[in-house]
Structure formats: C-alpha cells, structure tokens
Amino acid sequence: MKLIVAGQNEAGQRLDKLLAKILNNAPKSFIYKMLRKKNIVLNGKKADGSERVALNDEIKLFLSEETIAKFTKETNLLADTTAVEKALDIIYEDSHIVVINKPLGLLSQKADKNDISMVEYLISYLLSTKYMDEQQLQSFKPGICNRLDRNTSGLLIAGKSLLGLQEMSRILKERELDKYYLSIIKGKLDSKKRIEGYLIKDKERNRVHVYPKEREGAEYICTEYEPLQYSQDGQYTMLQVKLVTGRSHQIRAHLASIGHPIIGDFKYGDPKINHNMKKSFGLSHQLLHSHRLVFPNLEGEFSYLSGKEFTAQVPDLFKSIEKELFD
Numbered sequence: 001m002k003l004i005v006a007g008q009n010e011a012g013q014r015l016d017k018l019l020a021k022i023l024n025n026a027p028k029s030f031i032y033k034m035l036r037k038k039n040i041v042l043n044g045k046k047a048d049g050s051e052r053v054a055l056n057d058e059i060k061l062f063l064s065e066e067t068i069a070k071f072t073k074e075t076n077l078l079a080d081t082t083a084v085e086k087a088l089d090i091i092y093e094d095s096h097i098v099v100i101n102k103p104l105g106l107l108s109q110k111a112d113k114n115d116i117s118m119v120e121y122l123i124s125y126l127l128s129t130k131y132m133d134e135q136q137l138q139s140f141k142p143g144i145c146n147r148l149d150r151n152t153s154g155l156l157i158a159g160k161s162l163l164g165l166q167e168m169s170r171i172l173k174e175r176e177l178d179k180y181y182l183s184i185i186k187g188k189l190d191s192k193k194r195i196e197g198y199l200i201k202d203k204e205r206n207r208v209h210v211y212p213k214e215r216e217g218a219e220y221i222c223t224e225y226e227p228l229q230y231s232q233d234g235q236y237t238m239l240q241v242k243l244v245t246g247r248s249h250q251i252r253a254h255l256a257s258i259g260h261p262i263i264g265d266f267k268y269g270d271p272k273i274n275h276n277m278k279k280s281f282g283l284s285h286q287l288l289h290s291h292r293l294v295f296p297n298l299e300g301e302f303s304y305l306s307g308k309e310f311t312a313q314v315p316d317l318f319k320s321i322e323k324e325l326f327d
Helices: 015-022 028-036 065-070 076-083 118-128 134-139 162-173 250-257 271-281 300-305 316-326
Strands: 002-005 040-042 058-061 090-093 097-102 153-159 178-186 193-202 207-211 219-230 236-243 288-294 309-311
Touching: 015 028, 015 058, 015 134, 028 040, 090 309, 097 118, 118 134, 118 153, 153 162, 162 300, 178 250, 178 316, 193 250, 207 250, 219 250, 236 250, 236 316, 271 316
Parallel strands: 153 288
Antiparallel strands: 002 058, 040 058, 090 097, 097 153, 178 236, 178 288, 193 207, 193 219, 219 236, 288 309
C-alpha cells in the first residue's frame, strides 16, 4: 500500500488527473478500474476520480510495489536535472515564486526534447534545496511563466507551487504585470512613444514579420519605448522598452520595422553595424535585457506582491558596450 498526503501542489487538482501524474505509465482505464474496485481510495472512501483533492487529503493505493513500479515511469525532466549544476542567479524567492536573472545562451523552456532549459535548472535547484522531492515532482511540475529568447538575458518568473504558477500565468496573460527591457538600438529616437502593429510568425524560418495594418493571420502587437541616453555621434540610443503585448521576437522585430533595429541582432538588425560590433567587442547576440518587473495590485494569497518591483543588472558585455558608446 502507498499513502499520498496531498500538499499545496496537489490540492485543487482533480483526483483522476493527479493519479495520471503519479501513475504516469498507466492507462486511464487501469486507474478508473482501480477506483471502481476501491484499490485506490480518497480519505478511506470510494471515489470516481472527479473529486477535487483538498489539502491533507489522504490517497491510498492498495497496489503491490511491483505494480506501482511498473506504472511509475521516471520523467525525462527528472533525468535531465542530473546534468544541471549551474547556480541560478535568484533575485527573489518565496514559497510560491522565484524571480531569476536568466543568463545569455539558455532557453527559457525546451524547444526540443533533448534541450536543457531554465526549467531543468529550476527543478534541480528545488530538489537540491529540499523544497521538493522526486515523489512530489511526479504530481506537480514547477515551470517558467514568461519566456525570453535564448540570447535575451534578464528576469524570468517561475512558479514553484501550483498556486504560484497559476497566478503568475494569469497576470501575464491578462497583461497586468509590467515588463521593461533595456536595449541599445541603431539611430536616434528622441521621444517616448507607443507603437502598434501586426505580427505574423514564419515558423519554418523562425522569424516574424511586422506590418503596420491588420492582415489575415496576424496578431496585434503593442510596444512602448522611452529613450534614456544617446551616443555623442547620434548613431545609437539606449532605450527602455515596455512590452505591452508579448509575442515571439516582438521587441526585436517591431523596432527593426521602424528603422531602429537592436545592436547585435543578426536576424533583424543592420549587418554592417553588427559586423563592426562583433569585430570591436566580440558581440554575437542582441543587446536586449529584461531588467525590470513591476507587479500589479493583487488580492488574497498574493497581496504581499502588490506593487513590488524587481530589477536585474545587465550582463558585463552589455555594460562594457554601454560605457564605450554613452560615457
């Protein structure tokens, strides 16, 4: 017999969904059969699987160790964490969320099954700090709530509890969280402005196209920017960019579409400038950094985050180029 006591990450889930995560190699028909035969019970009583699990509920599996082992397959997620040792740059952490400063070169989430992303780093960290164990990982998967391109650095929010993951995903989806980026762009933008457009993604080429007017298949985008400083020769501007909508490659493509691409962006940028920057500084990625997050007013469980603001310093190479261009 195996006893599972529901914690905060199991509470609120449907019993059958939770059992499918725990016995992740078992067919649904087996799970429902065990429920009908009372080989799996909830708080000592027969259940049909539609029940919502509450905190401290007891789920008993009257199954042999061999059967449980047969239907419990180690996830690739757990196996992946064994190769992850790099420490996370944690800006903030509580019982529900972690705010991380993502370095350059790492994916926010897997693009391919063999990728190692920030999700694997997060889970490795949570296992190493004993926040969760392998059994808990079977019933709940912590995750990254917002995405950054591989070569965009800066602030990511991760949900380390089910409630945290749900609430952070909600405020991001409803555009309640203010996200600000720092970038160095070609040319001079001399005033604060809000720009709008329509974006179509070319999945085969992994790039997007921005259009000034609505067209079939396009998604609405909105970006705000504010110039912070200019180079003496007027060739470059340091921008603070607020991402109002959050589409793939939005900031990079939107700024390029108005003639002010990001320095170091080899997909949407100016080839001549990028070549010179690579020669002078070894720059091989876009100078775009998610540097500031501002939380909205929140009620209930997450009221303690209301109005909180988190910032992350730009990477060293960004700082060096900034100093050279603007000092």
